[in-house]
Amino acid sequence: MKRNFGFPLVVGVAMVLGALALPHAMSSPYYIHLLTLALIWIVLAQGQNLMQGFVGYVSISQAGFMGIGAYASTLLTVNFGFSVWMTLFLAPLFTGFAALLAGYPSLRVKGHYFSIVTLAYNMVIFIVLMTFSALTGGESGIPNVPRPSELNLFGHVFSFEGRSNLNYYALVLFFAVVATGVCAMVLHSRVGRVMLAIRQNEDLAEAMGVITSRYKLFAFVLSSMLAGLAGTLYAHYIGFLNPEPFGVDQSLNVILAVILGGSGTLMGPIVGAVSVTFLPEILRFADSFRLITYGLILVVATIFLPKGLVPLVMGLWRRLRSQAPSYKT
């Protein structure tokens, strides 16, 4: 079976170039800020999609694990003087370890009950971040989270300080590409096929001799590592850390991003992450209705658009192409 990697690769390169050029077309630094957040959300949503889209298990703890990554990295840099470049790798590893411990008991229950257990995790993480003030600073948070130090690449010095920094934007873009690349590799590997098999029929997969729990745990850990990476990128970008962005609401927003974009596709989380980041700007006139609107979008999208925006657009595109006049005789 020969796969055609050409087309997705061309699209991917075009998207990265477009993303690099986009800030220069933006008049306001505020939009560069939003774009940076959107890229961080892509990392987060790609992780969510691994569980939700590929394995078919909705985890409601993505924001919680994002918080673990954010706090791990912040505490290592602020209290122990680690460099941000090191914690960008250490914090996701730590998050992955936490997910390993959390995933083992929770994956003993199937389907919805797994979701509930992960939601309990998110609540536990949030309560600990709020209450354990000696370590986390509680609700008032930790100020002055450092940016990465200057980077010297081939004689060029890149600084990451300052608001709406384009170098930090590029750094986050790099990690968004890495996250998407990792998910693409997993999807096209044997492991990815087993994950899809679990989504389609877990009992059947087990009957074929697959130890499904191992693959589920792998997906959960990888998904949480991406969340931890997103948290690290977030903490060192915003520069101030408190538990507020890591509550259950945020985990629900990640689920919304994946559903809206298209779960089980690689493009879906990207489209969804960008939509969810820019949605509050569009809905600004109805700020107090935000929660209701988000919920309504989630319900309506699941009923009428269960596959998400990306498959919808792709389907329309294919229909248009097949209806175009062909010049064969």
Added chain:
Amino acid sequence: MIEFLQQILNGLAIGSVYTLVALGLTVVFGILGIAHFAHGSLAMFGGYLTFVFSNTMGIPFFAAIALAMPAGAILGMLIERLAYRPVRDAPHINAFIIALGLTMMLEGGNLLMFGADQVIIQTPYQQVFEFRGLFVSQLRLVVFITAVSLVALVTVLLLKTKTGKSVRAVAQNRHAAVLMGVNVNFVSSVVFAISSALGVAAGALIGALLALAPGVGESFAVKGFAVLILGGLGSLPGAILGGLVLGVSESLAAGFLSSAYKDVISFLVMILVLLVMPQGLLGKK
């Protein structure tokens, strides 16, 4: 020792409310296979409604609950008809995501209608009884008795009436029930009405015993499911035992360890049970 017994006694009251929440969840799950996560937020809506009836309008506590329960039942039936029924034949994950969306909508609605401040439903049950050094507050007793009576009422309803029989038939085998002439749509509506009315009562009891605030509903939904996981899925005695175990362990944790971490500890109990007995305390293998 007396302190220990006292905490157990305190835990029984909140544990009975957990059982009430879990009962509403388990009937829906049994019939429709939906993890109706919005149940907790709907319960909070009912609690707020009871608060408005009793504290603002001056209606007696139980009359206020009795007024709020039908309102909740109608809301529940609307939710079933408009949100869950369209995805009945889709993968179950879709219904769960809809439940999450409904949770956001209900939480947002509660916030808009009733504000973000914490409210407590005032009741006239302020006495405290003493029995050999053990203190029992009248309010806890009232909550416990109300919850137990409602659980008993619904159990009788499910076991003895014709509608209850059709509900159980659908739970056992949906296709066979349809072939026997059971109207599945009607059964779904009935189940949601009962479940939501129970939720409203639970919300009102929580509002009297603890407090109503944004986010409380979500944590009660999680605890309801924790009760089901603890007790064993689909087991009614399991739900009762699970609720009491969760309530008591939470109360002991608050009394002897730390009240800030009581939720953390009760979730740890759930995870521990999952590790040792994945089928729950009373579940079948």
